[in-house]
Each structure stands twice: as structure tokens, then as C-alpha cells.
Amino acid sequence: xxxxxxxxxxxxxxxxxSKKEENLIENKLKKLNLKxxxxxxxxxxxxxxxxxxxxxxxxxxxIDKSGKEHTLQFAINDWWISDYTAFFxxxxxxxxxxxxxxxTIYKISKKSMEDLFIEIPxxxxxxxxxxxxxxxxxxxxxxxxxxxxxxxxxxxFISTYPNIEQSVKNYHIASYLGITxxxxxxxxxEISLN
Amino acid sequence: xxxxxxxxxxxxxxxxxSKKEENLIENKLKKLNLKxxxxxxxxxxxxxxxxxxxxxxxxxxxIDKSGKEHTLQFAINDWWISDYTAFFxxxxxxxxxxxxxxxTIYKISKKSMEDLFIEIPxxxxxxxxxxxxxxxxxxxxxxxxxxxxxxxxxxxFISTYPNIEQSVKNYHIASYLGITxxxxxxxxxEISLN
DNA sequence: TGATTTTATTGACATACATCAATTTTCAGT
DNA sequence: ACTGAAAATTGATGTATGTCAATAAAATCA
Numbered sequence: 001x002x003x004x005x006x007x008x009x010x011x012x013x014x015x016x017x018s019k020k021e022e023n024l025i026e027n028k029l030k031k032l033n034l035k036x037x038x039x040x041x042x043x044x045x046x047x048x049x050x051x052x053x054x055x056x057x058x059x060x061x062x063i064d065k066s067g068k069e070h071t072l073q074f075a076i077n078d079w080w081i082s083d084y085t086a087f088f089x090x091x092x093x094x095x096x097x098x099x100x101x102x103x104t105i106y107k108i109s110k111k112s113m114e115d116l117f118i119e120i121p122x123x124x125x126x127x128x129x130x131x132x133x134x135x136x137x138x139x140x141x142x143x144x145x146x147x148x149x150x151x152x153x154x155x156x157f158i159s160t161y162p163n164i165e166q167s168v169k170n171y172h173i174a175s176y177l178g179i180t181x182x183x184x185x186x187x188x189x190e191i192s193l194n
Numbered sequence: 195x196x197x198x199x200x201x202x203x204x205x206x207x208x209x210x211x212s213k214k215e216e217n218l219i220e221n222k223l224k225k226l227n228l229k230x231x232x233x234x235x236x237x238x239x240x241x242x243x244x245x246x247x248x249x250x251x252x253x254x255x256x257i258d259k260s261g262k263e264h265t266l267q268f269a270i271n272d273w274w275i276s277d278y279t280a281f282f283x284x285x286x287x288x289x290x291x292x293x294x295x296x297x298t299i300y301k302i303s304k305k306s307m308e309d310l311f312i313e314i315p316x317x318x319x320x321x322x323x324x325x326x327x328x329x330x331x332x333x334x335x336x337x338x339x340x341x342x343x344x345x346x347x348x349x350x351f352i353s354t355y356p357n358i359e360q361s362v363k364n365y366h367i368a369s370y371l372g373i374t375x376x377x378x379x380x381x382x383x384e385i386s387l388n
Numbered sequence: 389t390g391a392t393t394t395t396a397t398t399g400a401c402a403t404a405c406a407t408c409a410a411t412t413t414t415c416a417g418t
Numbered sequence: 419a420c421t422g423a424a425a426a427t428t429g430a431t432g433t434a435t436g437t438c439a440a441t442a443a444a445a446t447c448a
Contacts, residue, residue: 062337070340085333088326132282138332139279145339146264146372178340
């Protein structure tokens with residue numbers, strides 16, 4: 001097994017591929033090494049790809065009409081990221097995606113995915129399950145925004161994503177939680193006093 | 195085409211089935227006539243079905259630790275409803291589902307769906323697309339909760355779902371928007387004055 | 389290591405929305 | 419149509435979180 005193929009089995013952990021299948025996938029994935037602060041998708045772009053994060057950290061965010069940024073998603077090692085709403089419906093992006101840290105990612109186009117699904121049906125199942133998890137996490141987030149205080153959401157965030165907390169600034173976390181950096185700072189102080 | 199089969203083509207509008215396929219589906223769907231105020235799913239139940247709403251109105255809601263209800267989703271004519279997070283991951287429900295109005299719905303089990311997918315692959319595509327739309331609407335809702343005021347969210351709700359507004363109480367809408375009935379009432383007054 | 393920029397904290401004050409209690413309005417059943 | 423219950427509204431007041439301005443701390447880089 002060469003280096004490229006080992007990345008395939010790392011990405012699609014629970015699937016056993018034949019040599020031929022691995023090569024098929026390998027040809028569809030494009031590796032990108034990105035510096036910190038690089039924007040790989042902008043609002044109004046056509047969204048034809050999704051990205052696997054090998055290492056580093058990225059985020060998707062939305063800029064509202066007053067110019068404020070709102071973080072929808074972070075992605076670190078072994079996460080997939082895109083503007084999925086646009087990706088699925090073949091509409092223009094509403095989100096931005098940028099690297100928060102230097103990152104290595106693998107890009108795959110929608111067309112490539114469709115081709116692969118025909119050859120390797122297990123891949124369709126793989127992505128469907130990813131999708132279902134993303135859906136569940138969105139639902140959890142909506143319920144949290146309805147039922148929890150800012151402090152509760154912060155505590156829940158850092159315990160659910162301890163690895164993300166290390167890679168992102170507090171103002172990123174604040175924009176994910178829907179609060180200001182000042183409020184987050186006060187919440188952190190309050191917690192540290194307990 | 196008999197009555198039962200015409201419901202099949204109503205539910206799966208864009209798919210053309212053979213007579214045999216229609217009968218196959220028909221045997222998996224169970225019709226339920228429900229009075230107003232009936233709970234068809236409770237937190238901690240095993241979730242093995244989803245429901246197609248033929249008419250009437252239902253909602254899924256969550257009860258938080260302080261006992262408050264938070265509405266996640268409404269469903270009227272031609273919508274599907276379930277606790278999808280639990281449905282997909284085969285975990286216990288966290289949501290409740292109840293009829294808000296007298297309703298006729300069709301129930302289908304996960305097992306039946308899996309069987310049908312093997313016989314009629316187009317159905318898998320049909321449900322995948324439903325799923326993608328639900329995902330997109332969840333994303334939109336998260337962004338709204340991050341970026342919009344209660345008033346903006348209410349205005350957006352009534353223009354996006356004018357048909358739902360007719361079937362539900364204001365306190366249901368309030369619990370969907372994450373505000374109190376009093377605040378909703380004041381928002382409504384403010385709008386009526388404009 | 390020191391200088392500069394970026395990020396986080398703090399204080400004073402403003403505001404959106406919640407809470408509680410009292411009515412008023414609407415709806416449902418007889 | 420009448421009556422009681424459910425839903426919506428209103429007012430007074432409280433609270434969580436936002437805003438703005440200043441400063442402190444941390445990170446970056448020459």
C-alpha cells in the first residue's frame with residue numbers, strides 16, 4: 001500500500017476497497033496545502049466540491065446584512081466541510097469557507113462523487129451516514145439555541161469539541177454561539193471563578 | 195387507478211411507478227386518522243417510523259429540563275415528520291410529536307423503507323432529496339437564530355409558511371421562534387401599527 | 389528581545405426580550 | 419346564544435446580553 005492509498009483508507013475508514021477501487025478514488029481527490037487565512041469558498045460562488053480536512057482547521061461562516069460574521073461550522077481533522085445547502089441544491093453559496101490554521105485538505109467534486117457512487121455503492125452509504133450525523137448536529141444546535149443560555153451553550157461547546165477549542169480564537173467561538181466576544185469573556189471569567 | 199394508488203402518486207409525485215410497485219408501496223403504508231391533541235411519539239420511545247401528513251397539522255417539540263416546550267418543526271399537507279435524529283441513528287427519541295389539528299397521516303417503518311429501496315431505487319433518491327431539503331432548512335434556521343432579531347424571524351416565518359400560521363396557535367409559533375408568547379404579541383402589535 | 393499588532397478583558401451603560409400578574413378576547417361545548 | 423376555558427394582550431418590572439470605549443494580555447515578527 002502506498003502513501004496515497006493509505007490516505008484513502010484513512011478517510012473511508014470502515015470500507016474495505018480493492019486496489020482498483022482505491023486508485024479510482026485517488027484519482028478523484030485533489031490534495032491542497034493551505035496557509036492560514038485562505039478563503040476557499042465565497043458567497044455567490046458556485047459550489048461544486050466538498051472538502052475532507054486531513055489536518056489544520058477551517059470554518060464556514062455567513063456575513064449578515066449588517067456585515068457581521070456568524071460561524072456555522074468548524075472542521076478539524078477527519079471532518080468534511082462545504083456549503084452543503086448550496087452543494088446539494090446546486091445553488092450559489094451563501095457561506096464563506098476559510099482556513100483558521102494552516103491546513104491540508106482533500107477536495108472532491110460533486111461530479112466525481114456521482115461517478116464513484118456508480119462504481120462503489122458503499123461510498124453512497126458512507127456519505128449518507130455523514131449527512132445524517134450533520135443533520136443530527138444541526139438539530140441539536142437548534143434545540144440548544146431554543147433551550148439554553150449562552151453560558152450553557154459555551155460549556156456544552158467546549159466539552160463536545162475540546163479539540164476545536166484549541167485551534168480557534170474566542171471570537172470565532174463567540175460567533176458560533178451567537179454572542180459577542182465581550183459576553184464570552186464574561187462567561188469565561190464566571191466559569192473560572194467557580 | 196384506485197383510491198389507494200392515487201395516494202401513492204400524490205406522495206411520490208415525480209416518480210412513475212408500475213402497478214406492481216404501487217402495490218408494493220401501498221402495503222407498507224399505514225393510514226392513520228388522528229384527532230387533535232394526539233401524541234404519536236414521546237421522548238424515550240424507540241423511533242422506527244416516519245410519517246407523511248396528508249392533511250391536518252402536527253409538530254415535533256422538545257421539553258427542556260425546566261419543563262418548557264420548544265417546537266422544532268411543524269408539518270402540514272405533503273410534509274414528512276419524525277424525530278429524524280433518532281430515526282437515523284436508531285437511538286431513543288428526544289422529541290415529542292403531536293397533532294395540533296385533526297389529521298390524516300401515513301406511517302412507514304424504517305424496515306419497510308429499506309425493503310422498498312431494494313425493489314425501487316428511485317425511492318432512495320426521493321428520500322435523500324427530502325433529507326437534503328430538511329438539512330437546508332435547518333441550516334437556514336441556525337443562521338436566522340444567529341443573525342436575526344425575534345421580529346425578523348417572525349416576519350420571515352409567516353412569509354415562508356403562510357399555510358402553517360393558519361393552523362397553529364401563536365404560542366406554538368413563539369415556541370418555534372424561541373420567544374415568549376408575550377414578546378410575540380408585542381411584535382404582532384408593532385407590525386400591525388406599521 | 390522588543391515593538392507592533394491582534395486578541396481578550398473590563399467597566400459603564402443601553403436594549404431586547406423574559407417574567408409575573410391582570411385583563412381582554414377568542415373559542416368550544418352545550 | 420350562553421358559559422367556561424383557552425389564548426392573546428397589556429403593563430410594570432427584571433435580567434441576559436449587546437454596545438462602546440478603554441486597557442491589558444497574548445501572539446507575531448523583525
